[in-house]
Each structure stands twice: as C-alpha cells, then as structure tokens.
Amino acid sequence: MIIKLINQNKLIFIIIILKILLEYSSSIGEQISTKYTTHYYVKTVLHTIEDTSALFKQSQGKNISVWNENWQRDAGIIHLPYCPSKPSILIPTENKFYCTLPYNDLDEFGRKASAHFIPWAKIDDPEDKSILKNRWIRVSYKEALAFCQLEDVGPETDDDFDYVFGPSYSLPESGLGTGLGLSPEVAEFMGIFEKLNNYTIYLGKILENPDQLNEPDEVRCSWQFYDDKDVPDGPWKDIVTTSTGGNVAATR
Numbered sequence: 001m002i003i004k005l006i007n008q009n010k011l012i013f014i015i016i017i018l019k020i021l022l023e024y025s026s027s028i029g030e031q032i033s034t035k036y037t038t039h040y041y042v043k044t045v046l047h048t049i050e051d052t053s054a055l056f057k058q059s060q061g062k063n064i065s066v067w068n069e070n071w072q073r074d075a076g077i078i079h080l081p082y083c084p085s086k087p088s089i090l091i092p093t094e095n096k097f098y099c100t101l102p103y104n105d106l107d108e109f110g111r112k113a114s115a116h117f118i119p120w121a122k123i124d125d126p127e128d129k130s131i132l133k134n135r136w137i138r139v140s141y142k143e144a145l146a147f148c149q150l151e152d153v154g155p156e157t158d159d160d161f162d163y164v165f166g167p168s169y170s171l172p173e174s175g176l177g178t179g180l181g182l183s184p185e186v187a188e189f190m191g192i193f194e195k196l197n198n199y200t201i202y203l204g205k206i207l208e209n210p211d212q213l214n215e216p217d218e219v220r221c222s223w224q225f226y227d228d229k230d231v232p233d234g235p236w237k238d239i240v241t242t243s244t245g246g247n248v249a250a251t252r
Contacts, residue, residue: 045203074094096183100181103158104132117165137150149241199219
C-alpha cells in the first residue's frame with residue numbers, strides 16, 4: 001500500500017513538472033511543433049541574394065531566386081549603373097530572414113509529381129505557383145533559435161524531395177552533403193555569421209578544386225517546417241514576404 005502511494009506521488013510530480021515545462025516553453029514561443037519532421041544536424045551554408053557560388057547554381061549571378069526574378073530589388077538592394085560597386089538601399093518589401101532548401105516544387109512543365117505529396121498540398125493548388133515559397137522554417141544551432149521564410153532553392157540541388165520531406169534521419173543527396181542555406185540576417189541573429197561564411201567560402205572552392213586544404217569548422221543546424229499561426233513574434237516578422245512566385249529558373 002505504501003509503495004503504491006509512493007508511485008502515485010511520483011506520477012503526480014512528473015505530471016506537474018511536464019505541465020510547467022510545457023507552459024514555460026509556450027510562453028517564450030519556443031515550443032517545438034510535432035506536426036512536421038525535425039531534421040537534425042544538417043550541414044548548413046550561407047546564402048546571399050547576390051550569391052555567385054556554385055552551391056547555388058539556380059540563382060548564380062542573377063540576383064534572383066527561383067521564384068522571384070526581382071528578389072534583389074524587393075529585398076531593398078539595387079546597383080546603380082553609374083556606380084555598380086555601391087548598392088543603393090531601397091525600402092525592402094520582402095523578409096531578409098530567409099532560408100533555402102534543396103527542393104523546388106516546380107519545373108519547366110509546372111508542378112512536379114512529387115510536389116503533390118507535400119503535407120500542405122491541395123488538389124486545387126495552381127500548377128504554376130510554388131506552394132513552398134514563403135513557408136516558415138524553425139532553425140536552431142546549439143542554444144540559438146530563429147525563424148525564417150523559404151525563398152530560394154539549394155544548396156547544390158533542387159530535387160531532393162526525399163530529404164526535405166523525409167524522416168528526421170534523411171540525409172541530403174548533394175555531393176557535399178549540404179542541406180540548408182541561411183540568409184546573413186538569420187546567421188547574424190544566431191551568432192554564426194562568421195563561422196558560416198568561412199565554411200561556405202571553403203565549400204564553394206571545393207566544388208572548383210577538390211584539393212582544398214585547411215577545412216574550417218562546419219556548421220550543422222536543425223530545422224523544421226512551421227505553420228504561420230505557430231511562428232512567434234521576433235525580428236523575422238518585421239517584414240513578412242507574401243508575394244507568390246512561379247518557376248523563374250525554368251524560363252531562363
């Protein structure tokens with residue numbers, strides 16, 4: 001009888017602790033959603049709108065994303081013809097807290113067959129508009145946490161459905177094993193900009209010359225899709241991207 005009472009008290013204590021933890025995590029907006037798979041320990045690189053590295057061949061040298069041919073302008077950056085080295089800063093209309101994943105739901109023919117298996121896909125989705133663009137992603141690195149919107153494709157590939165929508169242990173199919181790109185603003189917020197920048201430069205050189213030496217520390221983050229309603233307030237909501245986009249890459 002005494003042993004049974006002790007076990008009951010232990011159970012009550014555990015329940016109370018779990019409730020406290022749940023309330024605490026909810027109050028600070030960091031509760032991990034269980035609706036979508038969390039991908040752990042993913043090799044991460046830096047992605048800028050003006051990226052010309054081989055890691056992001058889809059947008060190389062074009063200052064666009066695969067879904068927005070005016071991405072650089074919409075982000076508030078434009079190069080003046082009489083002074084190309086000095087960008088003029090415009091008022092941005094799109095979120096600078098953005099990220100990339102190596103899957104495009106569109107190709108030159110419209111929606112890919114695999115895209116119909118995206119968890120939020122609907123039968124009446126327009127065939128020429130991406131249903132990935134603007135989706136929210138939760139990214140973490142050690143104790144650092146940020147949210148960002150999916151605005152481009154890469155690194156390295158654009159058709160890795162099995163990794164992006166597979167189980168948490170799925171690995172990217174890219175040659176260098178990269179599976180996530182973060183904007184400079186996300187990297188700065190998480191305190192990993194310099195580390196991420198050095199590693200990204202190194203990987204870009206590896207693609208051109210596999211004999212590169214002095215490999216810097218790699219950066220591995222965890223990420224997860226998030227629904228709009230579950231994203232907490234933060235600097236990532238100062239400007240939220242809402243523009244729709246087709247497959248710009250297929251028209252070039």
